Amino acid sequence: MGDTGRRSSVPRQEPTPMPRIALYTLAVCLLAVAAAVVSFVQGSWLGIVWMLLAGLSSNMTWYYAKRERAVAARGKPFTG
Numbered sequence: 001m002g003d004t005g006r007r008s009s010v011p012r013q014e015p016t017p018m019p020r021i022a023l024y025t026l027a028v029c030l031l032a033v034a035a036a037v038v039s040f041v042q043g044s045w046l047g048i049v050w051m052l053l054a055g056l057s058s059n060m061t062w063y064y065a066k067r068e069r070a071v072a073a074r075g076k077p078f079t080g
């Protein structure tokens with residue numbers, strides 16, 4: 001079973017890069033988790049607020065990443 005040298009007529013799809021807004025929300029999520037850890041280590045209950053912010057930004061990251069993949073699969077820009 002060797003290579004016949006023929007090329008496939010189906011173009012290969014490269015993975016699309018993560019959209020910029022998803023990268024920003026991922027950075028916010030990681031910073032919020034770090035801030036929550038520092039707050040809890042110092043004995044402050046303010047870490048709860050940081051954990052809520054981390055959860056929100058995590059959900060935003062997943063939403064924008066999935067939306068970008070859906071747009072790439074469809075081939076048309078998302079307008080709404």
